[in-house]
Amino acid sequence: MEIVLVAPYQRMVRDAQEICRMYGERIKIVHGCMDDGVQLGKRAVENGAGVIISRGGTWVRLSEAVSAPVVEIAVTPYDVLRALQRARGMGRKFGVAGFSNVIASMREWVSMLNVPVVPIEIDDDTEQTRNTVLQAIERERVDCLLGDTTILEYSVDFGVPCVLIESGKEAIWEAIQEAKRLVAARMVERKRHASLHTALDRVHQGILVADREVVQFANRTVLQLIGRDACAGLSIRDCLPPALYEFLENSSGRDSEILQLGAKLWFVERYPLLDDGRFFITLHLVDDIETIERRVRQRRAGTGHVARYTFDDLVGQSPAMRFVISRATQFAQADSSVLIVGETGTGKEMLAQSIHNASSRAQGPFVGVNCAALPEQLLESELFGYEEGAFTGAKRGGKPGLFELAHGGTLFLDEIGETSLHVQQRLLRVLQERQVMRIGGERLISVDVRVVAATNQPLWRFVQEGKFRKDLFFRLDVLRLNTIPLRERREDIPDLTEHMLYQLWYQRKGVGVRPRLDPAIFPLLQAYDWPGNVRELQSMLDYLLATQVQGKIGVEAIEEWVEQKALPPVAGTVDSATSSEGAFRSKLEPYDAPDAKQSVALAQLPGRTMEEIERWAIEQTLAETSGDMTRAAQMLGISRTTLWRKMKQWQTETMA
Numbered sequence: 103m104e105i106v107l108v109a110p111y112q113r114m115v116r117d118a119q120e121i122c123r124m125y126g127e128r129i130k131i132v133h134g135c136m137d138d139g140v141q142l143g144k145r146a147v148e149n150g151a152g153v154i155i156s157r158g159g160t161w162v163r164l165s166e167a168v169s170a171p172v173v174e175i176a177v178t179p180y181d182v183l184r185a186l187q188r189a190r191g192m193g194r195k196f197g198v199a200g201f202s203n204v205i206a207s208m209r210e211w212v213s214m215l216n217v218p219v220v221p222i223e224i225d226d227d228t229e230q231t232r233n234t235v236l237q238a239i240e241r242e243r244v245d246c247l248l249g250d251t252t253i254l255e256y257s258v259d260f261g262v263p264c265v266l267i268e269s270g271k272e273a274i275w276e277a278i279q280e281a282k283r284l285v286a287a288r289m290v291e292r293k294r295h296a297s298l299h300t301a302l303d304r305v306h307q308g309i310l311v312a313d314r315e316v317v318q319f320a321n322r323t324v325l326q327l328i329g330r331d332a333c334a335g336l337s338i339r340d341c342l343p344p345a346l347y348e349f350l351e352n353s354s355g356r357d358s359e360i361l362q363l364g365a366k367l368w369f370v371e372r373y374p375l376l377d378d379g380r381f382f383i384t385l386h387l388v389d390d391i392e393t394i395e396r397r398v399r400q401r402r403a404g405t406g407h408v409a410r411y412t413f414d415d416l417v418g419q420s421p422a423m424r425f426v427i428s429r430a431t432q433f434a435q436a437d438s439s440v441l442i443v444g445e446t447g448t449g450k451e452m453l454a455q456s457i458h459n460a461s462s463r464a465q466g467p468f469v470g471v472n473c474a475a476l477p478e479q480l481l482e483s484e485l486f487g488y489e490e491g492a493f494t495g496a497k498r499g500g501k502p503g504l505f506e507l508a509h510g511g512t513l514f515l516d517e518i519g520e521t522s523l524h525v526q527q528r529l530l531r532v533l534q535e536r537q538v539m540r541i542g543g544e545r546l547i548s549v550d551v552r553v554v555a556a557t558n559q560p561l562w563r564f565v566q567e568g569k570f571r572k573d574l575f576f577r578l579d580v581l582r583l584n585t586i587p588l589r590e591r592r593e594d595i596p597d598l599t600e601h602m603l604y605q606l607w608y609q610r611k612g613v614g615v616r617p618r619l620d621p622a623i624f625p626l627l628q629a630y631d632w633p634g635n636v637r638e639l640q641s642m643l644d645y646l647l648a649t650q651v652q653g654k655i656g657v658e659a660i661e662e663w664v665e666q667k668a669l670p671p672v673a674g675t676v677d678s679a680t681s682s683e684g685a686f687r688s689k690l691e692p693y694d695a696p697d698a699k700q701s702v703a704l705a706q707l708p709g710r711t712m713e714e715i716e717r718w719a720i721e722q723t724l725a726e727t728s729g730d731m732t733r734a735a736q737m738l739g740i741s742r743t744t745l746w747r748k749m750k751q752w753q754t755e756t757m758a
């Protein structure tokens with residue numbers, strides 16, 4: 103930042119140059135008095151000068167004319183004394199004309215001199231100055247005048263000799279030091295300003311400062327929005343989009359509005375800056391706010407609701423499986439509700455997650471809930487959330503429901519057929535209104551959620567029996583996906599077995615030798631009906647992995663699993679040949695027909711229905727695990743939910 107000294111008289115130019123030489127100061131020195139000096143100063147500032155130095159009337163005019171700070175070379179008592187020295191012999195009574203700052207200090211020391219000196223205070227008005235000086239000359243009988251270049255300019259009019267008060271080198275040096283201090287301060291200020299500007303330019307939000315009519319500052323986001331490189335100094339009416347200008351015109355104080363500006367929606371807020379009519383506005387993209395809101399909702403819930411699976415994770419090359427995947431891929435592109443229907447363990451949740459990950463909501467949350475796993479009231483508060491004090495035990499501050507957490511993403515409602523009519527009614531309302539009201543709350547919260555529901559129940563029969571709301575059924579059953587039981591795609595069993603065995607082994611951190619499967623087991627596995635579908639296959643492999651010792655899984659291992667799993671004979675009614683163990687064995691006859699459905703018939707046990715045997719086995723297993731449902735479900739190769747549902751069904755039957 104350059105310092106420019108505008109010297110009103112030639113001698114000052116020389117003195118300043120000498121100071122610079124002596125002290126190694128690097129400033130620019132120009133000669134210019136009054137209007138000429140002002141022109142030179144203005145040009146210097148335009149060319150980047152940071153501080154100007156000058157003196158007397160030139161200093162006064164420069165201070166008013168340029169935007170940069172102007173340092174004054176103060177007139178010191180020494181300067182006046184030196185001028186008096188030079189004027190000796192030119193008069194008997196001396197008038198010293200100067201601005202108020204010079205005259206005020208002079209009054210204190212002038213009485214100490216034994217020379218008659220009259221201080222004459224002048225101001226910037228030239229005509230006024232002339233009159234003041236002329237009157238003083240006449241009134242005080244002054245016969246010699248001392249002053250700055252302004253006085254010298256009119257010396258002819260005054261009719262007395264005039265002597266210039268020149269500045270001493272100390273005063274010039276002092277002014278240069280002051281100018282340097284100012285430059286340093288301005289540099290710091292400029293840096294601070296630059297980093298502030300950079301920060302304001304880097305934020306995604308738009309920021310604009312204006313007075314009532316003119317823009318003072320706009321950051322990059324605003325400039326991009328209005329398609330300009332700069333807009334400071336322009337009228338807000340001319341450069342802002344009409345909708346934004348209208349909002350500013352009609353608002354005062356603090357105000358906010360959602361506006362369509364260009365192709366996007368913006369949340370605009372207006373704030374007063376000071377009390378002088380200036381204000382600033384901030385503009386947030388509504389899309390960004392929604393993303394942040396989603397993250398906050400997730401953070402509050404303390405869970406990362408993410409879908410792990412994609413279509414690539416689904417194993418199975420059978421035409422049936424390929425058809426399901428291609429349908430699901432199509433459904434992913436739509437945004438309507440999906441209803442996945444299929445037996446337990448057929449990959450319904452995997453499909454739901456894959457649909458989410460292939461949809462436009464992939465960046466949003468995937469929130470899953472098993473409707474059968476929670477009692478009605480708990481499910482209700484999980485789904486819709488609650489406000490503080492909604493019920494005894496409600497958390498302080500309330501809790502957002504899963505609908506809120508799934509905002510912008512997908513909500514997976516597993517076992518939808520298990521929901522009560524009351525929850526169904528609330529679900530329907532949310533799906534219709536796209537708004538949710540927390541339990542005990544009064545405000546409606548907008549939610550943008552895609553629902554994927556799943557069931558292994560005959561949902562339509564439930565509708566006919568009045569157990570499931572028809573209107574909700576049709577809301578959910580927009581895009582229907584039927585999963586295929588394993589027994590209807592037996593050709594997938596080898597691939598699935600290999601894949602899942604490797605996965606399980608890998609999950610156990612690859613402990614021991616990676617087990618190999620004897621291909622001879624596949625026909626056996628394909629002969630079995632797999633009521634628990636892929637999950638049952640998975641738990642068999644889990645068992646085999648835990649028990650295998652030689653690194654190779656063959657027919658004997660499968661037979662051992664069958665024995666472990668086999669149901670004991672039902673006392674008194676079923677002979678050993680037709681025991682359930684026998685039934686499993688009979689089902690494990692090698693499978694070689696390509697059309698599995700025709701070739702494998704369900705083994706029927708005489709005397710007892712499958713359901714009765716199943717119930718007996720479940721009760722036995724539960725007794726064995728002392729009521730531990732998770733372990734019992736694992737041992738039986740069914741999901742915990744299926745186990746829970748069956749128990750609930752029997753309980754209801756018993757009560758009836």
Ligand SMILES: Nc1ncnc2c1ncn2[C@@H]1O[C@H](COP(=O)(O)OP(=O)(O)OP(=O)(O)O)[C@@H](O)[C@H]1O
Pocket residue numbers: 415416417418444445446447448449450451452453516556558636637640741743744
């Ligand atoms: N095609 C498949 N490829 C690989 N793994 C699968 C496949 N289908 C299912 N699985 C696995 O089987 C298990 C059960 O799958 P999932 O939970 O998706 O079934 P579901 O139909 O939702 O079961 P439920 O009705 O009991 O909740 C999971 O561990 C899943 O990884």
